[in-house]
Amino acid sequence: MSIVKAATKAVAYTGNSAVAYAMKQIDPDVCAAYPITPSTQVVEEFSGYAADGEVSTEFVTVESEHSAMSACIGAAAAGARVMTATSSQGLALMWEMLYIASGLRFPVVMATVNRALSAPINIHCDHSDSMGARDSGWIQLYSETVQEAYDNIFQAVRIAEHETVLTPAMVCLDGFITSHAIESLFLIEDSKVKEFIGEYSPKHSLLDIENPVTYGAMTLPDTYMDLKHEQSRAIARAKDVVVQVGKEFGELTGRTYGLMEEYRLDDADVAVVVLNSAAGTTKVAVDELRRKGMKAGLLKPRLYRPFPHEEIREALKGVKAVCVLDRADSMSGFGGPIFTDVRSALYELPEKPPVVGRIFGLGGRDFKVKDAAAVIEDLFKVAETGKVDALTKYIGV
Amino acid sequence: MADSAKKMPLGGVIEKAGSADDYFTGDWRKLKPVLDGEKCTNCLICWVMCPDSAVIVEDGKMVGFDMEHCKGCGICAVECPDKIKAIDMEEEVS
Numbered sequence: 467m468s469i470v471k472a473a474t475k476a477v478a479y480t481g482n483s484a485v486a487y488a489m490k491q492i493d494p495d496v497c498a499a500y501p502i503t504p505s506t507q508v509v510e511e512f513s514g515y516a517a518d519g520e521v522s523t524e525f526v527t528v529e530s531e532h533s534a535m536s537a538c539i540g541a542a543a544a545g546a547r548v549m550t551a552t553s554s555q556g557l558a559l560m561w562e563m564l565y566i567a568s569g570l571r572f573p574v575v576m577a578t579v580n581r582a583l584s585a586p587i588n589i590h591c592d593h594s595d596s597m598g599a600r601d602s603g604w605i606q607l608y609s610e611t612v613q614e615a616y617d618n619i620f621q622a623v624r625i626a627e628h629e630t631v632l633t634p635a636m637v638c639l640d641g642f643i644t645s646h647a648i649e650s651l652f653l654i655e656d657s658k659v660k661e662f663i664g665e666y667s668p669k670h671s672l673l674d675i676e677n678p679v680t681y682g683a684m685t686l687p688d689t690y691m692d693l694k695h696e697q698s699r700a701i702a703r704a705k706d707v708v709v710q711v712g713k714e715f716g717e718l719t720g721r722t723y724g725l726m727e728e729y730r731l732d733d734a735d736v737a738v739v740v741l742n743s744a745a746g747t748t749k750v751a752v753d754e755l756r757r758k759g760m761k762a763g764l765l766k767p768r769l770y771r772p773f774p775h776e777e778i779r780e781a782l783k784g785v786k787a788v789c790v791l792d793r794a795d796s797m798s799g800f801g802g803p804i805f806t807d808v809r810s811a812l813y814e815l816p817e818k819p820p821v822v823g824r825i826f827g828l829g830g831r832d833f834k835v836k837d838a839a840a841v842i843e844d845l846f847k848v849a850e851t852g853k854v855d856a857l858t859k860y861i862g863v
Numbered sequence: 864m865a866d867s868a869k870k871m872p873l874g875g876v877i878e879k880a881g882s883a884d885d886y887f888t889g890d891w892r893k894l895k896p897v898l899d900g901e902k903c904t905n906c907l908i909c910w911v912m913c914p915d916s917a918v919i920v921e922d923g924k925m926v927g928f929d930m931e932h933c934k935g936c937g938i939c940a941v942e943c944p945d946k947i948k949a950i951d952m953e954e955e956v957s
Binding site: 569570571572632669670677678679680681682683685689692693695696699 | 868869871873874875876877878880882
């Protein structure tokens with residue numbers, strides 16, 4: 467049994483309120499943000515904390531998300547601890563600046579409240595936005611519940627700012643499903659938060675006129691690739707840091723986090739892989755089928771970038787069939803992004819299980835327990851016959 | 864695994880001021896400027912116009928080019944007044 471060292475009390479918050487509260491407790495130096503559905507309340511409530519003097523944060527109102535991330539980058543160059551939040555089109559508009567934040571190795575932390583991308587316009591949940599940013603050099607943590615979203619924000623600060631990583635991080639949670647649903651969660655005492663996140667001491671600051679430096683200088687073929695190589699290795703190192711920080715967080719709160727959650731996977735014949743809130747739905751389906759004697763299991767990646775391919779391979783070793791559920795289509799004509807990643811990771815196994823991909827829940831379409839159960843029942847057919855009718859397909863259409 | 868990678872500054876930050884001076888852009892050059900000191904009137908228009916600060920001036924006199932940084936763009940030769948034309952662009956011979 468874990469020992470909870472921090473005094474805790476259960477409260478009822480929406481995902482957005484919990485994220486805003488976590489940001490209040492972190493009290494970053496700068497927050498530049500432009501509100502967008504469904505992450506609006508994060509920015510709205512945090513700006514309230516700033517206006518009421520409950521944080522010392524310089525809150526910068528900007529005219530777009532491109533400007534929001536630009537201001538975050540400028541503040542980070544000045545040596546500030548920086549946070550922001552966005553969704554959907556907002557994240558898409560930041561696209562250019564996402565790469566600049568990661569390439570300059572600024573540990574910006576951003577809450578990404580997942581929402582579909584236009585067109586057609588839609589404000590509801592899917593993962594098109596953060597999946598579009600999966601190659602931008604940002605660390606991506608995903609959150610099933612309000613508690614996980616709240617807890618991930620603190621850990622993201624530690625991971626992003628870790629001296630071996632120094633890479634921006636986004637904490638993803640499902641729009642409306644998690645951002646607007648009220649759930650009970652345990653808060654961490656302010657003093658414990660301060661102790662956990664510590665002070666941010668950047669190596670350089672543009673405001674340090676005694677030691678002037680240049681950020682964003684031109685690099686040519688003789689240097690660009692070496693810098694990208696270093697960046698690539700830095701984000702890969704984040705994997706170990708995520709585990710270490712998740713363990714420390716567990717010592718503080720009793721809630722330990724790793725790279726992924728394995729639910730009834732040990733003796734499972736078939737496994738479903740899915741991120742965020744749909745994992746909760748799928749767990750219920752797993753329980754239902756287990757009661758019927760069907761040994762189903764779930765793998766919920768928490769860290770998606772960098773991709774913990776070795777650990778995922780180890781976790782899925784020995785299952786007879788795998789279904790990867792993607793809440794985004796990569797429009798590759800092959801399948802969703804997690805499907806191709808997981809399938810590729812399993813290629814190293816001597817005994818490769820069939821791996822199918824299913825696209826679900828786009829634009830907020832419901833994913834119910836019966837939908838998850840149907841996926842698992844189909845998976846048992848694949849496991850029993852070894853035959854795959856459709857390698858990838860949309861479900862719920 | 865052996866690591867042969869170059870050690871690079873974090874995020875490509877340059878910790879030293881004026882470091883462009885250490886980057887020898889002269890090896891980009893195809894044509895080189897050649898000064899005819901007899902014709903030159905030291906008007907210093909070339910010094911004003913050179914985008915790489917590669918025209919060397921001493922005591923108010925044009926004395927030559929910083930060939931480590933001159934990219935051979937030829938602006939100096941074009942801007943040298945028509946009546947003077949003291950700078951010629953010649954093929955770089957390696």
